[in-house]
Amino acid sequence: xxxxxxxxxxxxxxxxxxxxxxxxxxxxxxxxxxxxxxxxxxxxxxxxxxxxxxxxxxxxxxxxxxxxxxxxxxxxxxxxxxxxxxxxxxxxxxxxxxxxxxxxxxxxxxxxxxxxxxxxxxxxxxxxxxxxxxxxxxxxxxxxxxxxxxxxxxxxxxxxxxxxxxxxxxxxxxxxxxxxxxxxxxxxxxxxxxxxxxxxxxxxxxxxxxxxxxxxxxxxxxxxxxxxxxxxxxxxxxxxxxxxxxxxxxxxxxxxxxxxxxxxxxxxxxxxxxxxxxxxxxxxxxxxxxxxxxxxxxxxxxxxxxxxxxxxxxxxxxxxxxxxxxxxxxxxxxxxxxxxxxxxxxxxxxxxxxxxxxxxxxxxxxxxxxxxxxxxxxxxxxxxxxxxxxxxxxxxxxxxxxxxxxxxxxxxxxxxxxxxxxxxxxxxxxxxxxxxxxxxxxxxxxxxxxxxxxxxxxxxxxxxxxxxxxxxxxxxxxxxxxxxxxxxxxxxxxxxxxxxxxxxxxxxxxxxxxxxxxxxxxxxxxxxxxxxxxxxxxxxxxxxxxxxxxxxxxxxxxxxxxxx
Amino acid sequence: xxxxxxxxxxxxxxxxxxxxxxxxxxxxxxxxxxxxxxxxxxxxxxxxxxxxxxxxxxxxxxxxxxxxxxxxxxxxxxxxxxxxxxxxxxxxxxxxxxxxxxxxxxxxxxxxxxxxxxxxxxxxxxxxxxxxxxxxxxx
Amino acid sequence: xxxxxxxxxxxxxxxxxxxxxxxxxxxxxxxxxxxxxxxxxxxxxxxxxxxxxxxxxxxxxxxxxxxxxxxxxxxxxxxxxxxxxxxxxxxxxxxxxxxxxxxxxxxxxxxxxxxxxxxxxxxxxxxxxxxxxxxxxxxxxxxxxxxxxxxxxxxxxxxxxxxxxxxxxxxxxxxxxxxxxxxxxxxxxxxxxxxxxxxxxxxxxxxxxxxxxxxxxxxxxxxxxxxxxxxxxxxxxxxxxxxxxxxxxxxxxxxxxxxxxxxxxxx
Numbered sequence: 001x002x003x004x005x006x007x008x009x010x011x012x013x014x015x016x017x018x019x020x021x022x023x024x025x026x027x028x029x030x031x032x033x034x035x036x037x038x039x040x041x042x043x044x045x046x047x048x049x050x051x052x053x054x055x056x057x058x059x060x061x062x063x064x065x066x067x068x069x070x071x072x073x074x075x076x077x078x079x080x081x082x083x084x085x086x087x088x089x090x091x092x093x094x095x096x097x098x099x100x101x102x103x104x105x106x107x108x109x110x111x112x113x114x115x116x117x118x119x120x121x122x123x124x125x126x127x128x129x130x131x132x133x134x135x136x137x138x139x140x141x142x143x144x145x146x147x148x149x150x151x152x153x154x155x156x157x158x159x160x161x162x163x164x165x166x167x168x169x170x171x172x173x174x175x176x177x178x179x180x181x182x183x184x185x186x187x188x189x190x191x192x193x194x195x196x197x198x199x200x201x202x203x204x205x206x207x208x209x210x211x212x213x214x215x216x217x218x219x220x221x222x223x224x225x226x227x228x229x230x231x232x233x234x235x236x237x238x239x240x241x242x243x244x245x246x247x248x249x250x251x252x253x254x255x256x257x258x259x260x261x262x263x264x265x266x267x268x269x270x271x272x273x274x275x276x277x278x279x280x281x282x283x284x285x286x287x288x289x290x291x292x293x294x295x296x297x298x299x300x301x302x303x304x305x306x307x308x309x310x311x312x313x314x315x316x317x318x319x320x321x322x323x324x325x326x327x328x329x330x331x332x333x334x335x336x337x338x339x340x341x342x343x344x345x346x347x348x349x350x351x352x353x354x355x356x357x358x359x360x361x362x363x364x365x366x367x368x369x370x371x372x373x374x375x376x377x378x379x380x381x382x383x384x385x386x387x388x389x390x391x392x393x394x395x396x397x398x399x400x401x402x403x404x405x406x407x408x409x410x411x412x413x414x415x416x417x418x419x420x421x422x423x424x425x426x427x428x429x430x431x432x433x434x435x436x437x438x439x440x441x442x443x444x445x446x447x448x449x450x451x452x453x454x455x456x457x458x459x460x461x462x463x464x465x466x467x468x469x470x471x472x473x474x475x476x477x478x479x480x481x482x483x484x485x486x487x488x489x490x491x492x493x494x495x496x497x498x499x500x501x502x503x504x505x506x507x508x509x510x511x512x513x514x515x516x517x518x519x520x521x522x523x524x525x526x527x528x529x530x531x532x533x534x535x536x537x538x539x540x541x542x543x544x545x546x547x548x549x550x551x552x553x554x555x556x557x558x559x560x561x562x563x564x
Numbered sequence: 565x566x567x568x569x570x571x572x573x574x575x576x577x578x579x580x581x582x583x584x585x586x587x588x589x590x591x592x593x594x595x596x597x598x599x600x601x602x603x604x605x606x607x608x609x610x611x612x613x614x615x616x617x618x619x620x621x622x623x624x625x626x627x628x629x630x631x632x633x634x635x636x637x638x639x640x641x642x643x644x645x646x647x648x649x650x651x652x653x654x655x656x657x658x659x660x661x662x663x664x665x666x667x668x669x670x671x672x673x674x675x676x677x678x679x680x681x682x683x684x685x686x687x688x689x690x691x692x693x694x695x696x697x698x699x700x701x702x703x
Numbered sequence: 704x705x706x707x708x709x710x711x712x713x714x715x716x717x718x719x720x721x722x723x724x725x726x727x728x729x730x731x732x733x734x735x736x737x738x739x740x741x742x743x744x745x746x747x748x749x750x751x752x753x754x755x756x757x758x759x760x761x762x763x764x765x766x767x768x769x770x771x772x773x774x775x776x777x778x779x780x781x782x783x784x785x786x787x788x789x790x791x792x793x794x795x796x797x798x799x800x801x802x803x804x805x806x807x808x809x810x811x812x813x814x815x816x817x818x819x820x821x822x823x824x825x826x827x828x829x830x831x832x833x834x835x836x837x838x839x840x841x842x843x844x845x846x847x848x849x850x851x852x853x854x855x856x857x858x859x860x861x862x863x864x865x866x867x868x869x870x871x872x873x874x875x876x877x878x879x880x881x882x883x884x885x886x887x888x889x890x891x892x893x894x895x896x897x898x899x900x901x902x903x904x905x906x907x908x909x910x911x912x913x914x915x916x917x918x919x920x921x922x923x924x925x926x927x928x929x930x931x932x933x934x935x936x937x938x939x940x941x942x943x944x945x946x947x948x949x950x951x952x953x954x955x956x957x958x959x960x961x962x963x964x965x966x967x968x969x970x
Binding site for chain 1: 571573578579582583585586588589590592593594595596597598600601602603604605606608609610611612613614617618621622623638640641644645648680699
Binding site: 611612613614616617619620621644647648650651652654655656657658659660661662697698701703 | 841844846847848849850851852853854857858880886887891893894895896897899900901903904907929932933936937940941953954955
């Protein structure tokens with residue numbers, strides 16, 4: 001007979017202001033198998049956790065329920081707490097009465113309390129049927145694969161090889177460096193890009209663990225964390241397969257091409273920032289220039305800021321003035337984004353050196369016209385509250401960085417998500433950055449979000465650090481939410497085999513009986529096979545049909561009784 | 565006459581709809597208190613048998629919420645869900661249970677507001693349909 | 704043996720080189736299946752009434768490890784064989800079909816829309832009944848009335864499992880989930896609606912509308928009508944007709960209609 005302890009959390013005012021926590025605890029005492037029901041102010045605090053452990057000991061509990069916030073944040077904490085008190089951590093059930101009750105039914109305290117009772121009853125019904133589980137382990141291949149040889153990919157590689165980890169880098173171009181190949185100097189501090197890249201590459205090449213695959217792409221990816229198999233195909237159509245334990249995605253972004261904004265493509269002399277970089281590198285410096293910031297960005301459909309373009313424009317403005325001290329440079333902006341001490345200082349310097357900054361609004365865009373051999377710009381300056389006219393020979397459009405063309409294909413191959421705009425979605429912005437929900441795959445650089453070079457380097461190092469964890473440990477833990485087949489109930493119809501998105505199930509024969517078999521290391525715990533199985537043979541640990549049916553029964557019993 | 569207060573069950577997938585529900589909570593979006601969530605890993609693991617069981621035992625409505633097609637954490641998981649539940653609805657209709665008592669919808673982890681809308685609309689719909697006629701039937 | 708028997712034994716053992724023949728014959732004044740080998744007397748073969756031979760075939764097949772089996776197969780038998788072979792339960796190389804076109808009387812009994820197998824070896828094909836009158840009547844009812852109808856019908860169910868026992872494509876036998884309490888928790892007899900809803904769902908991608916379930920039901924529940932309604936749904940939504948020799952089940956495919964053929968045929 002299970003001995004269940006139910007702990008209802010006040011969460012300060014968060015739950016208790018709406019839900020009558022004491023009533024819920026009283027109700028919980030009446031539920032089958034519940035030995036003790038208590039309420040705590042903050043269950044997640046040291047005090048709260050200690051109270052739970054004490055109760056487990058005193059009441060000899062073997063199942064624990066906490067009714068509090070969301071399992072998506074605190075489940076690991078409470079599970080570890082159970083373990084400390086000697087209860088298998090998978091004999092713990094979390095009931096959400098904050099995000100799912102008190103916060104969304106704030107004006108209906110009675111109904112909210114009733115709902116909390118129902119949810120606790122369902123949780124108790126499930127907990128009574130929970131089985132202790134152990135996490136199993138799978139070994140990790142001590143090799144990393146990096147897709148993309150730009151600055152963030154290179155930073156990741158340098159961190160990995162310096163740890164002695166075998167690393168393969170795949171780059172689609174003939175040369176490494178990504179977009180930085182076309183940029184001679186990086187702002188805000190005017191760093192020489194070639195020196196930076198050469199130094200990084202030289203250091204990496206010193207290691208025998210570094211392997212470069214240039215003019216190549218990843219054409220297939222199979223497997224799971226610790227056991228990936230990546231197919232690399234060169235432009236010469238030769239393929240090789242590399243087995244790896246972790247994959248880092250650093251495929252970068254590309255400069256967005258304007259579609260005729262401000263006369264781009266129609267009027268000569270209007271170029272993008274990258275085009276300006278190329279010209280400056282050749283020594284082709286404009287006599288006077290106007291930069292227009294936020295072209296094609298911070299507008300509906302592409303409402304983000306690309307973070308580096310203001311610094312890039314300021315840097316290039318300063319380069320123009322250095323080469324031609326009499327040049328008149330104006331930056332038309334909709335806010336200057338130059339965060340951090342260095343960038344702020346450079347912005348101020350630029351203004352002091354004569355770079356003009358004018359704010360324009362979306363409702364009064366600068367007007368560009370051909371004017372003799374050059375261009376004329378008319379802009380309504382919001383600060384001066386007046387229209388200013390200028391004659392220039394070059395207009396530079398600072399455009400956003402957007403994902404590469406075929407990003408969806410890469411995302412599909414890796415089985416990782418991208419957002420509406422095509423940037424990769426990491427597992428959780430705050431709690432799990434730089435990694436995907438798919439374990440063993442990591443993201444850094446502008447493929448994740450447009451970033452400054454220093455940020456790309458930091459992200460690359462971060463991704464390398466995270467990728468090295470499973471490689472160093474040599475093994476990964478498989479959370480016991482995998483499925484398995486009850487041989488006695490199986491009739492080998494093959495539904496589960498067809499339903500599994502990971503091809504983790506096959507029909508085998510044991511002692512003359514044909515039945516389904518799940519390769520646990522491949523199983524991700526989606527439960528597709530469970531729904532496809534007509535015989536109740538496929539079961540998912542922690543979500544068995546008896547458990548979920550018991551939850552439905554508990555709701556029916558308690559809700560119907562209440563309404564009678 | 566007391567107003568009908570439906571009892572509704574919802575299956576939410578851990579990666580998207582459950583997270584969307586959490587987001588709705590964090591954003592304090594208010595909604596009617598009739599829906600009880602069961603957390604599953606993927607909408608694809610929800611057996612139609614659960615729905616039939618719940619409805620035949622008197623639950624007034626069942627919601628199955630998963631990730632948007634193409635966004636399933638488990639690749640094609642929700643593709644299967646999208647095939648199973650329309651069929652389950654048709655079977656309910658064939659037997660005479662209003663198929664609107666079962667609803668399949670997609671709520672992503674970032675769609676707190678959509679979660680609120682889905683819940684609010686479904687509760688109104690069920691209120692309109694009235695109590696599950698099987699509540700009164702004793703086999 | 705009668706003429707029909709002589710004809711069939713010749714076809715099966717001489718022409719098709721089978722080792723066994725499965726027929727329906729007269730026994731004790733009624734019909735019974737007969738599984739005979741080469742030199743046995745096949746008896747008085749009769750096919751003037753509905754009788755799903757594949758039900759018998761699938762039950763005895765696991766006990767016949769080798770040899771070719773000839774089976775007199777009507778349209779519904781043929782569809783049932785397709786359903787079982789594509790799931791790996793029968794080996795199609797071991798089954799040879801002798802196509803039988805049902806007579807008018809039999810077709811009427813089953814309310815069959817298409818009583819002609821793909822290859823007719825015996826019998827004169829007749830036209831089927833295009834629309835099942837009971838289904839038409841039910842679809843015209845309001846939802847409320849329809850539910851009342853089915854509840855009244857299902858109250859007669861005493862969980863005899865005659866429907867599953869006689870069903871040719873019901874191959875779960877002892878592992879049938881309907882016998883358990885988890886999902887069909889009503890302990891009562893009659894078992895409540897969940898039993899019938901779950902069965903309809905499980906049958907949706909297999910049922911070949913032979914009508915054996917209805918004929919077997921001691922409560923005279925019009926199960927065939929419900930199967931027909933679900934069949935119509937499957938056809939409308941997924942363009943799927945059970946008996947399809949290639950697609951296992953539209954419920955196991957992706958939205959684009961791709962069939963995961965090779966994965967499934969692993970079994």
